[in-house]
Amino acid sequence: MKDLGTEYLLQEWGVWLRCQTGVPRYVSPSYALMRDKLGIHGGETPQIQDETAMLIDRLVCRMALRYEEAAYSLFLWYRHSMTSYRQLGRAMDVHHTKAEVCHRAGIAWIDAMLSSYAEAA
Incomplete structure (x- = not known):
């Protein structure tokens, strides 16, 4: 069973950001055909x-509204796959x-926010 802890969710959120999943965008019909017929998949999922x-x-x-630097650090760390605090x-x-x-x-x-959502559910 996968660990669904906060850090795991943030890591997968970073992958989601990098892949631009969930964002409506134009997909070339020829690319869609190649992807579906040839099984072309790129990068992370x-x-x-x-x-x-x-x-x-x-x-x-x-x-980010209250703790801008903390939010920015999370965005940079997980979106850009940073590996060190330096x-x-x-x-x-x-x-x-x-x-x-x-x-x-x-x-x-x-x-803390995820915990409060879990308690409310």
Whole structure:
């Protein structure tokens, strides 16, 4: 059974963002034919449903209203597959320890919000 913890959901949200899943866009008819007939698939596939990914997306946007740096750190970390806090700090133009604090605070905030949604259900 897969771990459906907050970090897993955020990782899959990042994949969802990178794949632009759920976003209506133009698909070339010839590409659609090749994809369907030849089995052409590229890149990653998100392992969460659109509804779950949109919930995570909505929560990150809500967080940005109050804790902009924390939301930005989550977006950068998961959207761009960052692997170190130094890399994140450079992208945010802050010291890597501040980037780590923002990242961990963002995860904690999302976890708390997901817990409150789970209790309400």
